[in-house]
Protein backbone atom coordinates (compact mmCIF):
# COMPACT_ATOMS: atom_id res chain seq x y z
CA UNK A 1 0.00 0.00 0.00
CA UNK A 2 1.22 3.46 -0.93
CA UNK A 3 0.00 6.48 1.05
CA UNK A 4 0.67 10.11 0.23
CA UNK A 5 -0.22 12.22 3.26
CA UNK A 6 -0.40 15.98 2.71
CA UNK A 7 2.50 15.54 0.33
CA UNK A 8 4.06 18.47 -1.48
CA UNK A 9 7.17 18.83 -3.59
CA UNK A 10 8.88 22.10 -4.44
CA UNK A 11 12.00 21.84 -6.59
CA UNK A 12 15.16 23.76 -5.77
CA UNK A 13 14.34 26.31 -8.47
CA UNK A 14 11.06 27.15 -6.71
CA UNK A 15 8.56 25.22 -8.87
CA UNK A 16 5.92 23.49 -6.78
CA UNK A 17 5.21 20.28 -8.68
CA UNK A 18 2.97 18.59 -6.08
CA UNK A 19 0.58 20.36 -3.76
CA UNK A 20 -0.96 18.74 -0.73
CA UNK A 21 -1.52 15.31 -2.26
CA UNK A 22 -3.54 12.82 -0.23
CA UNK A 23 -3.78 9.44 -1.82
CA UNK A 24 -3.91 5.75 -0.97
CA UNK A 25 -3.06 3.10 -3.55
CA UNK A 26 -3.77 -0.48 -2.54
CA UNK A 27 -1.65 -3.46 -3.54
CA UNK A 28 -2.59 -4.73 -6.98
CA UNK A 29 -4.24 -1.57 -8.33
CA UNK A 30 -3.65 -0.42 -11.90
CA UNK A 31 -3.55 3.38 -11.72
CA UNK A 32 -3.12 5.74 -14.67
CA UNK A 33 -1.98 9.30 -14.05
CA UNK A 34 -3.16 11.80 -16.64
CA UNK A 35 -2.76 15.54 -17.07
CA UNK A 36 -1.09 18.22 -19.14
CA UNK A 37 2.63 18.39 -19.68
CA UNK A 38 4.20 19.91 -16.57
CA UNK A 39 1.22 19.00 -14.34
CA UNK A 40 3.45 16.95 -12.01
CA UNK A 41 2.82 13.37 -13.18
CA UNK A 42 6.47 12.31 -13.29
CA UNK A 43 7.16 14.02 -9.99
CA UNK A 44 4.27 12.11 -8.42
CA UNK A 45 5.48 8.69 -9.47
CA UNK A 46 9.17 9.43 -8.92
CA UNK A 47 8.55 10.37 -5.30
CA UNK A 48 7.33 6.80 -4.72
CA UNK A 49 10.81 5.31 -5.17
CA UNK A 50 12.56 8.41 -3.84
CA UNK A 51 14.07 9.40 -7.14
CA UNK A 52 12.67 12.72 -5.91
CA UNK A 53 12.12 13.63 -2.27
CA UNK A 54 8.99 15.28 -0.92
CA UNK A 55 9.50 18.68 0.66
CA UNK A 56 6.38 18.45 2.84
CA UNK A 57 4.16 15.68 4.13
CA UNK A 58 4.77 11.96 4.15
CA UNK A 59 4.89 8.99 1.87
CA UNK A 60 4.29 5.61 3.46
CA UNK A 61 4.87 2.35 1.61
CA UNK A 62 3.41 -0.58 3.55
CA UNK A 63 3.25 1.74 6.55
CA UNK A 64 6.94 2.58 6.39
CA UNK A 65 7.84 6.27 6.17
CA UNK A 66 10.24 6.01 3.23
CA UNK A 67 11.94 9.34 3.98
CA UNK A 68 13.45 7.65 7.05
CA UNK A 69 15.15 4.85 5.09
CA UNK A 70 18.92 5.06 4.82
CA UNK A 71 21.70 3.50 2.73
CA UNK A 72 21.15 -0.23 2.44
CA UNK A 73 17.48 0.08 3.47
CA UNK A 74 16.85 2.40 0.51
CA UNK A 75 18.52 -0.03 -1.86
CA UNK A 76 16.42 -2.92 -0.51
CA UNK A 77 13.28 -0.79 -0.72
CA UNK A 78 14.03 0.24 -4.33
CA UNK A 79 14.39 -3.38 -5.36
CA UNK A 80 10.70 -3.86 -4.60
CA UNK A 81 9.82 -1.09 -7.03
CA UNK A 82 10.38 -1.50 -10.75
CA UNK A 83 10.72 1.53 -12.99
CA UNK A 84 9.93 1.67 -16.71
CA UNK A 85 10.75 4.70 -18.86
CA UNK A 86 9.69 5.92 -22.28
CA UNK A 87 13.25 5.45 -23.53
CA UNK A 88 13.59 1.78 -22.39
CA UNK A 89 17.01 2.42 -20.76
CA UNK A 90 18.67 -0.71 -22.13
CA UNK A 91 22.25 -1.48 -23.10
CA UNK A 92 21.62 -1.93 -26.80
CA UNK A 93 25.01 -3.39 -27.76
CA UNK A 94 24.49 -6.61 -25.85
CA UNK A 95 21.95 -9.42 -25.72
CA UNK A 96 18.45 -9.34 -24.34
CA UNK A 97 19.27 -11.81 -21.58
CA UNK A 98 22.27 -9.77 -20.44
CA UNK A 99 19.97 -6.78 -20.04
CA UNK A 100 17.62 -8.82 -17.87
CA UNK A 101 20.46 -10.32 -15.82
CA UNK A 102 21.57 -6.79 -14.93
CA UNK A 103 18.69 -6.72 -12.44
CA UNK A 104 20.58 -9.30 -10.33
CA UNK A 105 23.81 -7.35 -10.14
CA UNK A 106 23.02 -5.77 -6.73
CA UNK A 107 22.54 -9.30 -5.29
CA UNK A 108 25.88 -10.62 -6.48
CA UNK A 109 28.88 -11.00 -4.23
CA UNK A 110 31.80 -8.87 -5.38
CA UNK A 111 33.76 -11.70 -6.98
CA UNK A 112 30.80 -12.64 -9.14
CA UNK A 113 30.22 -9.00 -10.07
CA UNK A 114 33.81 -8.74 -11.24
CA UNK A 115 33.66 -11.90 -13.31
CA UNK A 116 30.13 -11.19 -14.49
CA UNK A 117 29.01 -14.66 -13.46
CA UNK A 118 25.36 -15.24 -12.80
CA UNK A 119 23.97 -18.32 -11.10
CA UNK A 120 21.93 -20.95 -12.91
CA UNK A 121 18.87 -19.88 -10.88
CA UNK A 122 19.32 -16.28 -11.96
CA UNK A 123 19.56 -17.30 -15.60
CA UNK A 124 16.39 -19.36 -15.26
CA UNK A 125 14.60 -16.44 -13.59
CA UNK A 126 15.69 -14.15 -16.41
CA UNK A 127 14.40 -16.57 -19.05
CA UNK A 128 11.10 -16.94 -17.17
CA UNK A 129 10.70 -13.17 -17.11
CA UNK A 130 11.29 -13.02 -20.88
CA UNK A 131 8.73 -15.77 -21.33
CA UNK A 132 6.14 -13.77 -19.36
CA UNK A 133 6.37 -10.93 -21.85
CA UNK A 134 6.45 -13.22 -24.86
CA UNK A 135 10.01 -12.69 -26.09
CA UNK A 136 11.78 -15.80 -24.85
CA UNK A 137 12.86 -16.53 -28.41
CA UNK A 138 14.81 -13.24 -28.46
CA UNK A 139 16.91 -14.04 -25.37
CA UNK A 140 20.20 -14.22 -27.30
CA UNK A 141 19.43 -11.48 -29.82
CA UNK A 142 21.20 -8.15 -29.51
CA UNK A 143 18.87 -5.45 -28.24
CA UNK A 144 19.66 -3.10 -31.14
CA UNK A 145 18.09 -5.65 -33.48
CA UNK A 146 14.69 -5.42 -31.76
CA UNK A 147 11.72 -3.16 -32.44
CA UNK A 148 10.68 -0.52 -29.92
CA UNK A 149 7.86 -2.66 -28.58
CA UNK A 150 10.20 -5.61 -28.12
CA UNK A 151 12.71 -3.36 -26.36
CA UNK A 152 10.04 -2.12 -23.96
CA UNK A 153 9.25 -5.78 -23.22
CA UNK A 154 12.90 -6.40 -22.39
CA UNK A 155 12.72 -3.49 -19.93
CA UNK A 156 9.57 -5.01 -18.47
CA UNK A 157 11.24 -8.43 -18.16
CA UNK A 158 14.25 -6.85 -16.45
CA UNK A 159 11.88 -5.27 -13.93
CA UNK A 160 9.94 -8.52 -13.43
CA UNK A 161 13.12 -10.44 -12.74
CA UNK A 162 13.65 -8.36 -9.63
CA UNK A 163 10.20 -9.56 -8.41
CA UNK A 164 8.78 -6.13 -7.59
CA UNK A 165 5.59 -5.36 -5.68
CA UNK A 166 5.11 -2.12 -7.58
CA UNK A 167 5.94 -1.03 -11.12
CA UNK A 168 6.19 2.69 -11.84
CA UNK A 169 5.94 3.45 -15.55
CA UNK A 170 6.66 6.93 -16.89
CA UNK A 171 5.02 7.12 -20.32
CA UNK A 172 6.06 3.61 -21.35
CA UNK A 173 4.20 3.68 -24.66
CA UNK A 174 4.90 7.26 -25.70
CA UNK A 175 7.32 6.30 -28.47
CA UNK A 176 5.42 3.28 -29.78
CA UNK A 177 2.92 3.02 -32.63
CA UNK A 178 -0.73 2.46 -31.58
CA UNK A 179 -0.74 -1.29 -32.26
CA UNK A 180 2.52 -1.95 -30.44
CA UNK A 181 1.43 0.37 -27.64
CA UNK A 182 -1.62 -1.80 -27.01
CA UNK A 183 0.43 -4.98 -27.07
CA UNK A 184 2.73 -3.52 -24.40
CA UNK A 185 -0.30 -2.35 -22.40
CA UNK A 186 -1.63 -5.92 -22.59
CA UNK A 187 1.63 -7.07 -20.98
CA UNK A 188 1.21 -4.53 -18.20
CA UNK A 189 -2.35 -5.71 -17.65
CA UNK A 190 -1.34 -9.39 -17.53
CA UNK A 191 1.45 -8.67 -15.08
CA UNK A 192 -0.88 -6.58 -12.93
CA UNK A 193 -3.71 -9.10 -12.86
CA UNK A 194 -1.76 -12.37 -12.75
CA UNK A 195 1.00 -11.33 -10.36
CA UNK A 196 -0.89 -8.73 -8.34
CA UNK A 197 1.88 -6.19 -8.95
CA UNK A 198 0.63 -2.61 -8.53
CA UNK A 199 1.09 -0.53 -11.69
CA UNK A 200 1.23 3.25 -11.53
CA UNK A 201 1.61 4.69 -14.98
CA UNK A 202 1.84 8.17 -16.48
CA UNK A 203 0.21 8.23 -19.84
CA UNK A 204 -0.77 10.85 -22.39
CA UNK A 205 -3.24 8.64 -24.28
CA UNK A 206 -6.50 9.21 -22.45
CA UNK A 207 -8.38 6.53 -24.37
CA UNK A 208 -5.78 3.88 -23.53
CA UNK A 209 -5.65 5.02 -19.89
CA UNK A 210 -9.42 4.61 -19.57
CA UNK A 211 -9.34 1.22 -21.27
CA UNK A 212 -6.58 -0.35 -19.20
CA UNK A 213 -6.46 1.30 -15.80
CA UNK A 214 -8.84 0.53 -12.94
CA UNK A 215 -8.34 3.95 -11.48
CA UNK A 216 -7.53 7.35 -12.96
CA UNK A 217 -5.70 10.16 -11.23
CA UNK A 218 -6.10 13.51 -12.94
CA UNK A 219 -3.31 15.92 -12.07
CA UNK A 220 -3.50 19.63 -12.71
CA UNK A 221 -0.84 22.11 -11.55
CA UNK A 222 0.40 19.67 -8.92
CA UNK A 223 -3.00 18.86 -7.49
CA UNK A 224 -5.06 15.70 -7.80
CA UNK A 225 -8.26 17.07 -9.34
CA UNK A 226 -9.81 13.69 -10.18
CA UNK A 227 -9.46 10.35 -8.45
CA UNK A 228 -11.87 7.63 -9.39
CA UNK A 229 -12.63 4.61 -11.53
CA UNK A 230 -12.14 4.93 -15.30
CA UNK A 231 -15.88 4.47 -15.76
CA UNK A 232 -16.54 7.76 -13.98
CA UNK A 233 -14.34 9.90 -16.20
CA UNK A 234 -16.58 12.23 -18.19
CA UNK A 235 -15.85 14.81 -20.90
CA UNK A 236 -16.45 17.51 -18.32
CA UNK A 237 -13.91 15.93 -15.99
CA UNK A 238 -11.34 15.71 -18.78
CA UNK A 239 -11.88 19.41 -19.48
CA UNK A 240 -11.32 20.06 -15.79
CA UNK A 241 -8.09 18.03 -15.76
CA UNK A 242 -6.77 19.48 -19.03
CA UNK A 243 -8.20 22.96 -18.60
CA UNK A 244 -10.24 22.92 -21.79
CA UNK A 245 -7.32 21.73 -23.90
CA UNK A 246 -7.86 18.04 -23.52
CA UNK A 247 -9.18 17.43 -27.05
CA UNK A 248 -5.80 18.47 -28.39
CA UNK A 249 -4.02 16.14 -25.96
CA UNK A 250 -6.07 13.03 -26.54
CA UNK A 251 -6.95 10.99 -29.57
CA UNK A 252 -10.01 11.47 -31.74
CA UNK A 253 -11.39 8.16 -30.45
CA UNK A 254 -11.60 9.48 -26.91
CA UNK A 255 -12.99 12.77 -28.16
CA UNK A 256 -15.69 10.92 -30.06
CA UNK A 257 -16.51 8.67 -27.13
CA UNK A 258 -16.80 11.50 -24.61
CA UNK A 259 -18.06 14.39 -26.70
Ligand SMILES: Nc1ncnc2c1ncn2[C@@H]1O[C@H](COP(=O)(O)OP(=O)(O)OP(=O)(O)O)[C@@H](O)[C@H]1O
Nearest residue numbers: 011012013015017036037038039040041042043044
Ligand atom coordinates in the same frame (compact mmCIF):
# COMPACT_ATOMS: atom_id res chain seq x y z
N1 LIG B 1 14.38 18.28 -11.62
C1 LIG B 1 13.58 19.36 -11.66
N2 LIG B 1 14.00 20.55 -11.22
C2 LIG B 1 13.21 21.63 -11.23
N3 LIG B 1 11.93 21.62 -11.70
C3 LIG B 1 11.47 20.47 -12.15
C4 LIG B 1 12.24 19.27 -12.17
N4 LIG B 1 11.49 18.26 -12.69
C5 LIG B 1 10.29 18.81 -12.98
N5 LIG B 1 10.26 20.13 -12.67
C6 LIG B 1 9.11 21.04 -12.83
O1 LIG B 1 8.03 20.53 -12.06
C7 LIG B 1 6.81 20.61 -12.79
C8 LIG B 1 6.20 19.24 -12.96
O2 LIG B 1 7.07 18.48 -13.78
P1 LIG B 1 6.81 16.95 -14.13
O3 LIG B 1 7.98 16.46 -14.86
O4 LIG B 1 6.42 16.23 -12.89
O5 LIG B 1 5.53 17.06 -15.09
P2 LIG B 1 4.81 15.97 -16.01
O6 LIG B 1 3.35 16.05 -15.69
O7 LIG B 1 5.47 14.67 -15.86
O8 LIG B 1 5.03 16.56 -17.48
P3 LIG B 1 5.25 15.76 -18.88
O9 LIG B 1 3.89 15.30 -19.29
O10 LIG B 1 5.78 16.83 -19.79
O11 LIG B 1 6.22 14.66 -18.63
C9 LIG B 1 7.14 21.31 -14.10
O12 LIG B 1 6.89 22.69 -13.95
C10 LIG B 1 8.63 21.09 -14.26
O13 LIG B 1 9.23 22.12 -14.98
Ligand SMILES: [Mg+2]
Nearest residue numbers: 041042043202
Ligand atom coordinates in the same frame (compact mmCIF):
# COMPACT_ATOMS: atom_id res chain seq x y z
MG1 LIG C 1 6.55 13.47 -17.15
